[in-house]
Amino acid sequence: MSRPQVASYGSWKSPITSELVASGTVGLGQIILDDEDIYWNELRPTEGGRIVIVRRTPDGQTTDMTQSPFNARTRVHEYGGGAFAIIDGTIYFSNFADQRIYRQEPGTMAHPITPEAELRYADIVINRRRSRIICVREDHTVAGREPANTLVSLKFEGGKGGRVLVSGNDFYSSPRLSPDGSRLAWLTWNHPNMPWDGTELWVGELGEDGSLSHAERVAGGTDESVFQPEWSPDGVLYFVSDRTGWWNLYRWDKGNIKPLCKMKAEFGKPQWVFGMSTYSFESAGCIICAYTKEGTWGLATIDTAKGELERIKTPYTEIRSLRASSGLAVFIAGSPTEPPSIVRLDLATRQIDVLRRSSNVMIDAEYLSIPKAIEFPTENGLTAHAFFYAPRNRDYTGPSEERPPLLAKSHGGPTAATSTTLSWAVQYWTSRGIAVLDVNYGGSSGYGRKYRQRLNGQWGVVDVDDCVNGARYLVKIGEVDGNRLAIRGGSAGGYTTLCALTFRNIFRAGASYYGVSDLEALAKDTHKFESRYLDQMIGPYPERRDLYRERSPIHFVNQISCPMILFQGLEDKVVPPSQAELMVKALREKGLPVAYMPFDGEEHGFRRAENIKRSVEAELYFYSKIFGFKIVDSVEPVQIENL
Numbered sequence: 181m182s183r184p185q186v187a188s189y190g191s192w193k194s195p196i197t198s199e200l201v202a203s204g205t206v207g208l209g210q211i212i213l214d215d216e217d218i219y220w221n222e223l224r225p226t227e228g229g230r231i232v233i234v235r236r237t238p239d240g241q242t243t244d245m246t247q248s249p250f251n252a253r254t255r256v257h258e259y260g261g262g263a264f265a266i267i268d269g270t271i272y273f274s275n276f277a278d279q280r281i282y283r284q285e286p287g288t289m290a291h292p293i294t295p296e297a298e299l300r301y302a303d304i305v306i307n308r309r310r311s312r313i314i315c316v317r318e319d320h321t322v323a324g325r326e327p328a329n330t331l332v333s334l335k336f337e338g339g340k341g342g343r344v345l346v347s348g349n350d351f352y353s354s355p356r357l358s359p360d361g362s363r364l365a366w367l368t369w370n371h372p373n374m375p376w377d378g379t380e381l382w383v384g385e386l387g388e389d390g391s392l393s394h395a396e397r398v399a400g401g402t403d404e405s406v407f408q409p410e411w412s413p414d415g416v417l418y419f420v421s422d423r424t425g426w427w428n429l430y431r432w433d434k435g436n437i438k439p440l441c442k443m444k445a446e447f448g449k450p451q452w453v454f455g456m457s458t459y460s461f462e463s464a465g466c467i468i469c470a471y472t473k474e475g476t477w478g479l480a481t482i483d484t485a486k487g488e489l490e491r492i493k494t495p496y497t498e499i500r501s502l503r504a505s506s507g508l509a510v511f512i513a514g515s516p517t518e519p520p521s522i523v524r525l526d527l528a529t530r531q532i533d534v535l536r537r538s539s540n541v542m543i544d545a546e547y548l549s550i551p552k553a554i555e556f557p558t559e560n561g562l563t564a565h566a567f568f569y570a571p572r573n574r575d576y577t578g579p580s581e582e583r584p585p586l587l588a589k590s591h592g593g594p595t596a597a598t599s600t601t602l603s604w605a606v607q608y609w610t611s612r613g614i615a616v617l618d619v620n621y622g623g624s625s626g627y628g629r630k631y632r633q634r635l636n637g638q639w640g641v642v643d644v645d646d647c648v649n650g651a652r653y654l655v656k657i658g659e660v661d662g663n664r665l666a667i668r669g670g671s672a673g674g675y676t677t678l679c680a681l682t683f684r685n686i687f688r689a690g691a692s693y694y695g696v697s698d699l700e701a702l703a704k705d706t707h708k709f710e711s712r713y714l715d716q717m718i719g720p721y722p723e724r725r726d727l728y729r730e731r732s733p734i735h736f737v738n739q740i741s742c743p744m745i746l747f748q749g750l751e752d753k754v755v756p757p758s759q760a761e762l763m764v765k766a767l768r769e770k771g772l773p774v775a776y777m778p779f780d781g782e783e784h785g786f787r788r789a790e791n792i793k794r795s796v797e798a799e800l801y802f803y804s805k806i807f808g809f810k811i812v813d814s815v816e817p818v819q820i821e822n823l
Contacts, residue, residue, distance in 0.1 A: 184577040189584035189613035189661075190809035192576040195543055196611045198800075198813070201604045202793035205539040207231075208512050208520050210455045211501045214266040218510055218535065219245070220501075220522055221252055221264065229787025233264055233271060236535055250290060251276035254454075256302035256318045256329075257351075257709040258754055258784065261453025265304040265313065272313055274301050281313075283338065293338025297321055301332075303353055303454040309361030310390050311336045314345065316352050316454065318708075327708050331355050331366055333390055345392045346384075351375070351709070353454055358411045362386055365398075365409040365417055372712035372720075375451040376595050376625070376632065378402040381409055381419055383432075398432050399423075405629070407448035408457060412484070414464040420448040422629045429459065429469065429482065441487045445471045449500075450595045450625050460504035462527060468509045470499035472626045475553060475565060476600065479511075481527075492525070494532065498601040510535075514601030516550045539604065546574035549610035551600050551618070556653035558622070562634075564646040565627065567598055568654065569606060569616040578613060585807055586660035588647050588687070589618045590669030590676035594635060594717070597626045608796060612811075614803070615660050621646035621676070639717035640683075640699075640731035643676045648684050664807045666690055668799070671755060671784065675699075678763065682733035682740050689806045691799050693747045694755045694784055697734040697763040700725065707753055737766040743773035745802045745818070747795050749782030773823040775802055 207223030218236045231253045233245045246252050254260040254274035264273035269286040279300045284290035298320035305314050312333045319328040331352050332342035350370045357364055364386055369379040384395035399421055400406040407420040417432040427448030429440040447458055447469055459469035467482040477499045479492040496513035503510050507527050514520040522536040551567035558564040571584045587609055591598050598618040609616050621643040623635025634642050655662040666689040669677040674695015681690045696702050703714050703721045719727050729735055748760040767774040777798055779791045786792050797815045804811045
């Protein structure tokens with residue numbers, strides 16, 4: 181191999197192209213085991229972001245089960261999840277275009293079983309005993325009223341809107357049937373809580389006529405987050421709770437709640453979507469579980485009788501969507517050198533088989549940057565967490581007197597977390613000579629409830645401080661160029677980005693993807709699931725209108741002194757386009773360099789390959805003009821006003 185060429189950071193030629201970022205990866209989601217068949221769904225950017233249900237049979241054959249134009253995606257809570265269920269090869273799924281549930285028997289075309297109406301369905305489970313499905317229903321039929329969420333029961337063959345089993349609270353999720361079908365468990369919560377703030381776990385009895393009675397609250401409350409209730413094969417109810425400050429596993433049996441194994445680790449995740457799973461039963465005596473410590477996930481077994489945890493060695497640092505049956509576990513996993521993949525683990529031999537990779541593109545490992553977990557000092561004597569990716573490309577090295585630009589990433593949520601799984605979207609930057617800092621700012625999950633609650637009442641402050649201090653830390657230790665610091669983020673991360681560019685002066689450029697610029701407008705105009713989220717993150721509205729204005733970048737554009745590029749989906753119902761348009765207008769009038777890229781047909785999070793490709797290239801082009809490095813990629817120019 182020839183010696184690396186010396187070239188300015190940002191100008192390195194990379195095999196990780198924008199096409200690879202946009203269309204070289206499919207999104208892998210919900211996994212279901214149906215006898216010996218394994219099902220999952222795939223989000224395919226090259227098919228306009230359509231979600232397809234895929235089946236893999238024991239002989240290794242994979243088949244697309246839902247054909248175009250069907251799109252197995254629900255809009256309940258806008259974020260969806262839990263969009264399909266299987267019984268003996270028959271699929272029930274929510275179709276995105278009309279939000280009706282469809283039934284598809286083997287070898288037949290799908291047909292709807294719910295009426296044409298403004299009704300949405302999610303978190304589908306099968307009630308085999310009574311030939312019905314149970315799911316969450318979100319009712320949008322009354323204009324001008326907040327949608328009503330309930331748990332409903334529907335006949336296999338369909339009918340009218342379904343039988344309401346549980347109602348009265350603002351939100352429901354995770355309906356789970358006991359093995360004999362006699363009892364139903366579910367989660368519920370009310371405004372202003374989000375599910376990671378406080379949920380209640382309830383159990384009721386199902387009569388022979390399908391009615392629900394004798395409901396009782398088992399666990400949870402306004403200050404305890406319960407996650408993923410599941411019944412064991414012998415009819416014992418398990419769940420995850422953060423009552424000790426950490427999401428740990430518990431068992432409810434004969435009215436008593438007992439912890440399985442107390443750890444300063446997280447066995448749960450923020451429930452942004454339905455159908456999430458971090459544990460499953462191999463048998464009544466053995467749980468297969470995933471848990472995270474300091475941002476890295478591991479796999480383990482738990483003996484339900486002894487409460488003993490045994491770590492299973494795997495090459496993965498991220499594990500989700502875990503399902504198990506006798507002798508095997510199937511889950512989505514990835515690592516810094518492996519993209520997210522559907523993985524099957526033989527529990528007896530510990531052999532791992534990769535069933536489906538999200539990306540089949542093979543890139544030499546010498547082009548890949550491996551993340552380094554870092555802790556750094558932040559405000560109030562605390563420390564924060566992040567993963568640092570140094571520039572890496574086997575063909576290039578930077579000039580000895582030059583330090584690389586830094587791109588600080590602020591994740592969405594904001595109560596989410598970064599992932600260390602191989603991401604072409606990260607490697608795109610590092611392989612061109614741009615360092616990346618992926619920040620798990622205070623408020624992120626994976627570090628316990630106390631860390632997660634740092635953001636309560638402090639959104640726009642703590643997250644911004646941590647991004648700023650992470651960048652300063654890297655400058656201080658000589659890793660990056662303090663004069664070429666940029667920040668990017670989407671959704672809540674877009675808000676953090678806009679705040680950092682408005683209320684701090686360390687970053688020299690930024691990119692906001694569908695970010696919030698006006699908190700007051702967001703409080704007045706967003707969907708039900710997050711309509712009271714800001715009560716926790718900022719304060720009650722309108723009582724604390726002063727805080728909403730103080731932390732809204734749109735009111736302080738006069739403080740911004742650096743260039744910005746904004747990306748926005750014009751069909752976004754979570755953060756409406758007006759948020760970006762107001763900011764662009766203000767920056768334009770102030771005379772600051774600004775670029776705006778709206779995309780027709782995109783919602784909250786881009787799904788179409790052509791739009792993902794265009795936005796990635798536009799962002800690179802923007803930084804090259806602001807930071808003064810040449811790019812070797814052939815990129816369509818972006819109109820930057822006031823440059």
